[in-house]
Amino acid sequence: MVNTKDDAVNKKDIIYLLEKIAIYLELQGENPFKISAYRKAAQALETDPRSLSEIDDWSTIKGIGKGTQSVITDFLESGTSETLRQLQEEVPEGLIQLLDIQGLGGKKLARLYQELGIENKADLKLACENHKVAELKGFGKKSEEKILTGLLSLNEQPDRLPFDAVRGVRRSIETALANMAFVERFSIAGSMRRMRETVKDLDFIISTSAPNKVKEQLIKLDHVKDVIASGETKVSVVIEDQFDVSVDFRMVADEAFATTLHHFTGSKDHNVMLRQLAKSRGEKISEYGVENLATGETKTFKSEEDFFNHFDLYFIPPEVREAKGEFEHSSTFNRLVTLSDIKGDLHMHTTWSDGAQSIEEMARFAEAKGYEYIAITDHSKFLRVANGLNEKRLREQRQEIERVQNHFPNLKILAGVEMDILPDGSLDFDNAFLQELDYVIGAIHSSFNQTEEEIMTRLFTAMENPYIKHIAHPTGRIIGKRKGYHVNMEKLIKKAKETHTILELNANPKRFDLSSEWLKVCQEHGVKVTINTDAHSKDTLDFMAEGVGVARRGWLLKDTVVNTWPLAELEAYWKKKQE
DNA sequence: GCCGTTTTCGGCCCGACTGTTTTCAGTCG
Structure with a gap:
């Protein structure tokens, strides 16, 4: 592909531009409907399935009219936006991050700017300390204090927390609610329930006929650091954990539970x-x-x-x-994949490399889950830190697997390996050895900083190999911590299609790799996906439920997910690689 | 700013809580 205009300006840039304009308008105290018009236009673009080059008449898209269309054309033609440039001239850049302060929105900030000349954090801090803010009409002593504390905690933690970072808090709250008096039903809600990979806060819906009694218990939950609000129907607290986690509880009568749950x-x-x-x-x-x-x-x-x-x-x-x-x-x-559709887990570790459980234990827990098959896939020799296995130990491990297999007539245990794709693009084992194994995964665990070209060469080598069934955690990212290696996902998906290579959804909540967005693209291109836990212990086999949630978020149908298939069907698919 | 076979002007999703008010605006989800 030659460079086209699409490569210079992509759809995301336009969406980002429209959203940015909305933020600036907000700071100008503009008409809220005008602001939301820009946001809606951005949303409309996001929803439209077409790529940039396929759209010729913007105004036919619902939500984009004359105004937003001219902003878009201006941006496409000049590479910049006159509208945004003007706004940036009128509104100081430093105000934008102040929007993140709890309780400060566009209107109040606009007034702080206009009446006190506040342009950034330092200005705001000074104004609060000199009690200028409390003197403004509509503000007061309490607002000033709140702004000051909000200001101080502004950079302490990220705006959105990684899914995994709040899992523990969610669990402990669910345990507490399950044992709480006067609670009839409860459910997680919000973006956590939607399986977003980062969340702003946790939301719980509680049905009760004694909200005040429940409220008293909620504000006394373990590790409550702060009570933000406590009304008749809503309680907001901050829970102290690895991060400070905001938690909202909504209490309603049971008949309103379903609509409230939907709402939140x-x-x-x-x-x-x-x-x-x-x-x-x-x-x-x-x-x-x-x-x-x-x-x-x-x-x-x-x-x-x-x-x-x-x-x-x-x-x-x-x-x-x-x-x-x-x-x-x-x-x-x-027809979306569900947890009960899952027939096996094709990526897990044992004490042979860096796992915590024996082969037999893993088999037992998998059997208890009702699985029909699993693959034991310890690390390969290159990965010394994880006690990776060489050819000799893998052959010994196969014997042990065969021994264990005798005790599990209803569970097929595949002898596999998670083989490293080495930095120079070669593989950790040769084909002569690989054909001895039932199941081979290709994975990158080293030289993350290589160029896109180097990374893609490594991945392509693995995908072209007839024995490698799937690519583990294809981007190598850790949500909120590590971006992963330089994968060109479009190319990867195309190659996966050509080579009948399955791509993994690694269900470890730190990873969720591939992301739901890319999973959707995989399915659209007819690329098959396998959801695996990459379990290193018995408990982490439970990641499957969350993995399925991410898959559903990516609209994956049961048929796209190969580990919902019976083993025979799966084996038939693997053969395609060797044709 | 966007939209429309009830509308080209007058709407635009809905409600709780807080703080500053003394009936409500702003913020939030």
């Missing part, structure tokens, strides 16, 4: 679309139910499913509620 699961954009739909039918959705505007009657629902059915929609799973076409496709979601 979001996404916000999904909710807006559904509310618009309701409105066009003469109804109004709130967390308390669906009101018929003609009769004033409010209908509640036993389940979210009933709620969707009321609008003549099939159930839309939480993972796909992102206003990215889920309403149009609601009839296909009953």
Whole structure:
């Protein structure tokens, strides 16, 4: 491919531009509907499946009109945006990060700028310390204190926390709620329920007929550092953990549980679309139910499913509620992969390399999960730090696997390896040896800083190898910590298709690699995916549930996920590589 | 700024909580 205009400016750049303009307008105290028009335009682009070059008439996209179209054309033609440039002239750059302070929005910031000349953190801090802020109309002593503390904690932790960093807090809260008096039902909600890989906070919905009694218990939960709000229906606290985690609890009567759960699961954009739909039918959705505007009657629902059915929609799973076409496709979601579809786990470690359990133990736990097959895939010799296995030890391990196999008539244990793809592009074992193994994974664990070309050469070598069934954690990223190596995903997916190589969704919550976005692209290109836990201990075999959640977020149908297939079918697919 | 076979003007999703007010604006999700 030669360089086209698409390479210079991509769709994401335009989306980012529109969102940035919205932020600046917010700081100018602009009409909120104008601001949201820019956000909607960005959203519309995000949802439109076409690439940049395939769109010729922008204004036919719903949400993009004359104004946003001219901003886009200007940007495409000149590479910059006059609209944004002007805004940047009028609004100081330093104000933007101040929007992250709790309780400070565009309007208040605009006034701080206009009336006190505040342009950045330092200005704001000084103004608070000199009590200038409290003197402003609409502000007061408490606002000033809040701004000051918000200011101090601004850089202490990232805006969004990695999924894995809040898993523990979620668990302990769920345990507490399960044992809490006056709690009838509860559920996680918010972006955690939607399986986003980073979250801003945790949301829980609780049904109770004694909200005050529950409230008293909530603010006394373990490790509560701060109580942000505690009203009749809403309690917000900050839990002290590895990071400070904000947790919102919503308490409702049981009949409103389903609608409240839906409401606080979001996404916000999904909710807006559904509310618009309701409105066009003469109804109004709130967390308390669906009101018929003609009769004033409010209908509640036993389940979210009933709620969707009321609008003549099939159930839309939480993972796909992102206003990215889920309403149009609601009839296909009953075919999304589920945990009960999973028949095996094709990536796990034992004490032979860096795992905590023996082969026999792993087999026992896998059998308890009802699996039909697993692959034991310890590291290969290159990975010394993980006690990687050489040819000799792998042959010994096969004997042990065969011994264990005799005790598990209903579970096929494949003798495999997670083989390193070496920095020079060669593989850790030759083909003569690889053909002795039942299952070979290709993986990169070294030289992360190589150029895209070097990385792609390594990956392509592995994919062209007839014995390598799948590529483990294809990008090598650790969410919130490490970007991963320089993979060109489009090329990787194309190559996977050509070579019948399966790509992994590594279900370790630190990784979720591939991401749901790329999984979707895989499926669109007919590339098969395997969801594996990469378990290093018995408990981490449970990552499968979260992996399936990420797969669902990527709209993966059961058929795309090869470890939902019976073993015979899987073996037939592997043969394609050797043809 | 966007949209429209009820509308080219007047709407635009809805409600809780807080702080500053004394009936409400701003923020948040």
